[in-house]
Amino acid sequence: MARDDRTLPEAHVTADDVATAAGVSRWTVNRAFRKDASISARSREKVMQAATRLGYVPDMRAASLASDRSNLVALLVDDFCNPHKLVVLEHLTRSLRRAGWDTLLVNTLDEADAGPALLNASQRRVDAVILIGVQFDDEALKTAIAARRFRKLIVFARFSRNPDTINIAVDDVAAMTELAEYVAARGYRRPMFLAGPRTSSAHLDRKETFLAFWQARFGTEPPCTSVAAYSPTLATEAVTTALSDRPAADLPDVIVCENDALAIGAMDAIRHTLGLRVPEDVAVTGFDDAPQARSVAYRITSFTQPVAEMADYLVEVLDSSEDRDFSRLFLGQLKPRASA
Amino acid sequence: MARDDRTLPEAHVTADDVATAAGVSRWTVNRAFRKDASISARSREKVMQAATRLGYVPDMRAASLASDRSNLVALLVDDFCNPHKLVVLEHLTRSLRRAGWDTLLVNTLDEADAGPALLNASQRRVDAVILIGVQFDDEALKTAIAARRFRKLIVFARFSRNPDTINIAVDDVAAMTELAEYVAARGYRRPMFLAGPRTSSAHLDRKETFLAFWQARFGTEPPCTSVAAYSPTLATEAVTTALSDRPAADLPDVIVCENDALAIGAMDAIRHTLGLRVPEDVAVTGFDDAPQARSVAYRITSFTQPVAEMADYLVEVLDSSEDRDFSRLFLGQLKPRASA
DNA sequence: TGCCGTTTTGCACGCGCGTGCAACAAGTTT
DNA sequence: AAACTTGTTGCACGCGCGTGCAAAACGGCA
Numbered sequence: 001m002a003r004d005d006r007t008l009p010e011a012h013v014t015a016d017d018v019a020t021a022a023g024v025s026r027w028t029v030n031r032a033f034r035k036d037a038s039i040s041a042r043s044r045e046k047v048m049q050a051a052t053r054l055g056y057v058p059d060m061r062a063a064s065l066a067s068d069r070s071n072l073v074a075l076l077v078d079d080f081c082n083p084h085k086l087v088v089l090e091h092l093t094r095s096l097r098r099a100g101w102d103t104l105l106v107n108t109l110d111e112a113d114a115g116p117a118l119l120n121a122s123q124r125r126v127d128a129v130i131l132i133g134v135q136f137d138d139e140a141l142k143t144a145i146a147a148r149r150f151r152k153l154i155v156f157a158r159f160s161r162n163p164d165t166i167n168i169a170v171d172d173v174a175a176m177t178e179l180a181e182y183v184a185a186r187g188y189r190r191p192m193f194l195a196g197p198r199t200s201s202a203h204l205d206r207k208e209t210f211l212a213f214w215q216a217r218f219g220t221e222p223p224c225t226s227v228a229a230y231s232p233t234l235a236t237e238a239v240t241t242a243l244s245d246r247p248a249a250d251l252p253d254v255i256v257c258e259n260d261a262l263a264i265g266a267m268d269a270i271r272h273t274l275g276l277r278v279p280e281d282v283a284v285t286g287f288d289d290a291p292q293a294r295s296v297a298y299r300i301t302s303f304t305q306p307v308a309e310m311a312d313y314l315v316e317v318l319d320s321s322e323d324r325d326f327s328r329l330f331l332g333q334l335k336p337r338a339s340a
Numbered sequence: 341m342a343r344d345d346r347t348l349p350e351a352h353v354t355a356d357d358v359a360t361a362a363g364v365s366r367w368t369v370n371r372a373f374r375k376d377a378s379i380s381a382r383s384r385e386k387v388m389q390a391a392t393r394l395g396y397v398p399d400m401r402a403a404s405l406a407s408d409r410s411n412l413v414a415l416l417v418d419d420f421c422n423p424h425k426l427v428v429l430e431h432l433t434r435s436l437r438r439a440g441w442d443t444l445l446v447n448t449l450d451e452a453d454a455g456p457a458l459l460n461a462s463q464r465r466v467d468a469v470i471l472i473g474v475q476f477d478d479e480a481l482k483t484a485i486a487a488r489r490f491r492k493l494i495v496f497a498r499f500s501r502n503p504d505t506i507n508i509a510v511d512d513v514a515a516m517t518e519l520a521e522y523v524a525a526r527g528y529r530r531p532m533f534l535a536g537p538r539t540s541s542a543h544l545d546r547k548e549t550f551l552a553f554w555q556a557r558f559g560t561e562p563p564c565t566s567v568a569a570y571s572p573t574l575a576t577e578a579v580t581t582a583l584s585d586r587p588a589a590d591l592p593d594v595i596v597c598e599n600d601a602l603a604i605g606a607m608d609a610i611r612h613t614l615g616l617r618v619p620e621d622v623a624v625t626g627f628d629d630a631p632q633a634r635s636v637a638y639r640i641t642s643f644t645q646p647v648a649e650m651a652d653y654l655v656e657v658l659d660s661s662e663d664r665d666f667s668r669l670f671l672g673q674l675k676p677r678a679s680a
Numbered sequence: 681t682g683c684c685g686t687t688t689t690g691c692a693c694g695c696g697c698g699t700g701c702a703a704c705a706a707g708t709t710t
Numbered sequence: 711a712a713a714c715t716t717g718t719t720g721c722a723c724g725c726g727c728g729t730g731c732a733a734a735a736c737g738g739c740a
Contacts, residue, residue: 012696014696014697016696030697039717058697061410070401081631083426088418089445106433124385267637292632365690366727371689399725401726402727404730405695406729
């Protein structure tokens with residue numbers, strides 16, 4: 001690391017140093033760094049000059065300690081297989097940062113780690129926790145909520161029935177109904193549903209909606225397969241296992257997948273391990289409109305989530321000091337493509 | 341949010357509360373929460389019981405403020421297109437969290453944002469900054485280093501010639517030489533190189549190495565194309581543009597890509613927009629051994645980076661208090677697959 | 681029991697900033 | 711020009727914990 005000890009910035013420049021340099025009091029210095037402070041343009045200018053000259057930036061730890069607002073949110077993630085997660089991360093961190101929020105990325109290491117991860121976040125006194133994942137068991141959430149450990153607990157892009165939680169997600173029922181209508185309208189009659197892990201707290205209603213729709217429309221219950229994670233690889237294995245050695249007449253004519261991660265894996269299985277064609281032999285639908293789903297290699301019929309809009313709304317929720325239920329469902333858009 | 345005001349945990353349980361509840365002093369309480377503290381098993385037990393009963397966890401802000409160690413690192417990321425980044429994020433956050441480090445995920449919004457992002461991190465008084473991306477211009481780094489704003493500045497999975505920076509990466513020269521040897525040994529003679537964005541600070545030596553190798557071996561300079569980001573979509577477009585309308589004899593026989601993100605896009609272009617076969621018409625190689633590259637749909641000849649190992653080493657570096665150059669190059673492994 | 685060496689515990693002080701209010705300066709009205 | 715309003719600045723105190731040291735408790739041995 002830098003070793004020339006003659007340089008000026010003595011690592012820890014405090015507001016006091018800037019104050020004496022600018023000929024004002026320490027409080028004026030800190031005021032200069034807050035946008036809503038009552039300070040004259042002239043002294044702010046003086047302060048800012050001295051600050052940049054000395055290389056001073058206010059210490060958020062101390063600010064947070066004194067004000068009891070950390071401007072920090074924790075993002076708990078447990079699912080790094082799903083490529084769509086990268087899109088979500090990008091949008092969230094972008095919107096948050098633009099609005100002045102910092103993001104703590106917490107990897108929920110395994111199922112037993114949800115509680116410790118939550119505790120970890122609370123040690124940093126984050127202003128809110130955002131859950132983006134599947135394996136948050138209700139117990140851990142309940143204790144966290146009961147202990148009033150977080151001001152806001154947000155479940156993003158999934159749905160939680162927990163009343164103490166703020167849900168920001170796409171309306172799965174509306175979305176999946178539209179998608180099911182599409183599948184039916186295209187003449188598919190032997191669907192198979194490919195689902196991800198089943199969880200209690202952070203849920204998706206896609207499977208239930210599709211099955212209910214099909215039951216109501218055609219009076220039959222489509223077969224389902226599920227995998228332990230939203231991983232294309234696992235999906236490939238699952239579909240291969242489920243469909244190999246079946247006579248063509250016995251194959252589903254469409255695989256409806258809970259999201260694109262699974263749809264990608266399913267298509268890989270159909271095309272590369274089963275040697276069939278999409279959509280001629282078996283069609284596929286997904287959800288999320290992930291970048292890969294849009295690529296020329298897949299062209300998956302999918303459903304967009306307005307992630308950018310959802311992320312902006314999340315920031316609104318964070319900035320608001322009202323005490324009401326901020327939960328909100330968004331509407332996505334069906335994206336018909338070549339896969340179905 | 342929870343509204344039943346009769347519950348006990350009054351949001352802010354402090355060590356003093358626990359102290360009176362446990363019948364010890366506040367200092368004993370805080371000692372109980374540090375693993376290397378001198379405290380009797382009995383009083384730690386007492387403290388811990390009282391703490392869990394009251395729902396107390398130490399406040400890291402205050403701890404950090406007093407001790408001048410935040411146990412926080414900032415992860416600056418500017419490239420969310422490359423699916424491999426998710427793998428890197430998973431390994432880093434996992435290793436860091438296991439070792440007790442928290443991670444600040446900072447989205448470097450655009451090229452001009454590198455400086456502000458660095459400042460942002462320094463306001464949180466992070467113990468180290470980890471750079472995972474491309475567009476960190478040298479100026480921003482230089483000022484940050486000059487201001488001694490960070491104890492450690494780590495460039496992960498890329499190489500920086502800046503002497504004040506700790507580089508943890510794969511030995512690109514060794515790796516690309518091995519890959520080039522492989523390509524040559526397989527009989528390819530008309531390679532094209534597909535590169536990502538060129539940057540000054542956080543660099544990759546893959547292109548230079550490949551070109552130098554080919555020059556030395558065959559005396560010719562292979563053509564190059566480059567794209568503005570490690571995005572499969574951009575790679576597809578670039579390859580399509582570069583190769584369409586070419587007679588078959590004029591096509592490259594292999595496209596050597598700087599990483600798998602580009603290789604995936606290249607394969608998509610070859611197969612789906614140019615209507616050719618991989619590897620029969622044009623072969624492809626990648627780098628990173630991303631999950632998709634391993635999938636049955638691609639089977640890309642690639643090169644692993646020992647990301648888990650690199651992440652663990654990173655933690656070692658963070659934990660060390662020595663003051664030396666921790667830079668280290670790792671060796672990866674060639675993964676020959678069907679694409680070349 | 682009494683003495684000594686070894687844990688274990690308690691404490692004053694400071695980390696850097698925000699809060700709320702009081703003091704002050706500048707600008708406005710009659 | 712005096713009284714007032716508005717805008718600006720200074721300050722005591724506290725946020726919750728770590729540091730280093732001094733006081734107290736403990737355990738073993740004679």
